[in-house]
Amino acid sequence: MTNLLAARTQMAISLGFHIVFAEIGIGMPLMMVLAEWRGARTGDRQYLELARRWAKGVAILFAVGAVSGTVLSFELGLLWPGFMKFAGPVVGVPFSLEGFAFFTEAIFLGVYLYAWDRISARAHLLAGLIVAGSGAASAVFVVMVNAWMNTPTGVTMAGGTIAAVDPIAGMMSPAAFPQALHMVLAAYASTGLFVAGVHAYMLLRGAAPAFHRRALAIALMVGAPAAVLQPLSGDISARLVARTQPAKLAALEGQFATERGAPLRIGGVPDEASATTRYALEIPHGLSLLAYHAWDAEVKGLDAFPRDDWPPVAPVHVSFQVMVGLGTLMALVALWAGWAAWRRRDLARERALLVALAVTAPFGFLATEVGWTVTELGRQPWVVQGLLRTADAVTPMPGLVVPLTVFTLLYVMLGAVVVALMAAMVRETGGPESI
Amino acid sequence: MSGLMTGLGLPDAMAAVIVLALNVYALTGGADFGGGVWDLFAGGPRREQQRALIAQAIGPIWEANHVWLVVVVVLCFTAFPPAYALLGTVLHIPLALLLVGIVMRGSAFVFRSYGSRTWEQRRRWGATFAVASTLTPLLLGVTIGAIATGAVGDAGxxxxxxxxxxxxxxxWFAAFPLLTGALAxxxxAMLAAVYLTLETHDPALQDDFRRRGLMAAVMVFVCAFAALIAAHVDAPIMxxxxxxxPWALxxxxxxxxxxxAVIASLWRRRYGAARLAAGAQVSLMLWGWAVAQYPYVVPPTLTIRGAAAPRITLQIVAWALAAGALLLVPSLAYLRRTFRARRPASRV
Incomplete structure (x- = not known):
């Protein structure tokens, strides 16, 4: 394994690990606040119990998210000193703002988790709202950095280095809004539908139905609308990629040849050697319509770019297909749940819906992982699109396979512990006596 | 505000803010690590009460305190990108180990508090928390010591x-950095012991931490003296x-x-005064390091001016810091006030 590949793998594992906890940190506080608010309004103790039980899990998940986020901020320098030297003056500004948002989140999470009996119910609810808001703000600021890496603005180049910067313009890069929207919706959809799936499963097993019915309702309130809106946000993102990163779009769609009226490929296996995508179901003119909203729009294929600037086509295309597939299924299940709720049916008795929710529970986190793979691998071989190659950003330190091994083992161990602890917490709600 | 900053030199001001953030981190997050050290060295008839007091004291605040380190890191790479790139390259090994310590400390603490069902699980996560809390400050000190020697700049x-x-x-694997690690x-540990005397009304428990504070204060003397001797060989700038x-004396x-004053007030059980004195001692030592290596960020190659990001970046970050302070200072005060009030139950 080359040093560059080891560094990329370590960064991918660190991000892939952290992103799940980051999403939970955005989604769960909103759900806890909704449960607490309903409990306060209706005087229904079960909702308050629900908020407390969720909070117990969040205490663990947030701590793991905070420390794995710290790892990332250090890894920027440990693995990519070339990137930090190059881009620090631009990406540092959104990172600084993210620092403040994270600070606010940590302060009020401490209040939320530990001060149930020390402050008024109203102040407690407000603390939860601040956690939910600052969590989402953190995500927006961090995604601004990634958006800048995809569509860099606010820099004037001279001889391979940045001659002048405008950090505000850097924050407002073209990809900033579409990516931030996509990420925040992903956080609500993934967390909401995952939690809904867990409680649906408990309802199927017949455990404490009054408690789990309330939990399911709150989780769907957060997850379902986000899952339905996500395909629209995906359309905005894809059209932007078509405009600003045509090589990435070509890889996403397995489009090797430049053509007018390009088809949309569903499935398929791109082969870089023969420059063809085989076994795909092709919908004529579909890609031109989706990417440019025009029947005969020209879509640039990979043949329009030097071979050195191609992203790895097959993994990007397959990841993209998987993301779209998972997202579509999530949106359908969310619509089903919405329809059943609108018909005023008792969701806890809709067994087919409960089964669908339980089966699709992990889809959001999986879609996030492959979606993140799409945006990161699709930008290769660049770390900053068109300006800095990933190979020029990596640390000169040899032997990076050692830290890669250490951090991989660390995250595997942490992941296993977290899953075991969460499973035990859920099982605790199984007995009819427990709640 | 920007007028004042021009007079002082904006890069200098930003460097001062970073040291200030590091200072607050040492006084807050540093003490949380110190608490873990005393978990490791808990002993005597009140061993479990000592551990419970430590967990109760750091539980609500350690995550907010930890963010000061993130602030230091982010300001460092924003305001002095070449310095951050250099430190990340040369100090890869101790910084990666530091990260392992940070991850293990935080996770083990919440696993013990929220996830443990059996006494055996509590003991295992408690031990991980305590060992990670002890190794992490060592590595933090080693990092600072290595920067101070000038060897990082030379190697880069x-x-x-x-x-x-x-x-x-x-x-970093040299006498001065390692002794700086021991000093940190x-x-x-001294800060934590002193703070913990103020977290309980139980005189016996207070006395446990008073004794520990005195021991740590003596250790500080020993380590500081040894580091000063090592500086003669390793760290000429220090x-x-x-x-x-001229300011040395x-x-x-x-x-x-x-x-x-730390030792005297602990001896006389003036715990409030001991807290002030311990905080002052830690802050003085940190600023002593920073001022001694001025005007370098990473001696002897990167100066504050030479490594600074473009002016526009520093200006925006300065405004963001001002706005952020307006948000954070009241929030932090609220956090402290919420958890300061000691429970009357502990009087019993």
């Missing part, structure tokens, strides 16, 4: 031309700054007074 010039050991190991550990510069006197 041509990393590819030199053997691995000389670039990636020798700069002793200081954090030696010059701390021994011969008043600085040494002030630090000495603070150190004696």
């Amino acid at each position: 010039g041509q990393p590819a031309a030199l053997p691995f050991r000389e670039v990636y190991v020798a700069p 550990l002793a200081l954090f 030696r010059a700054g701390l021994m011969t510069s 008043p600085f040494q006197i002030a630090t000495g007074v603070a150190a004696i």
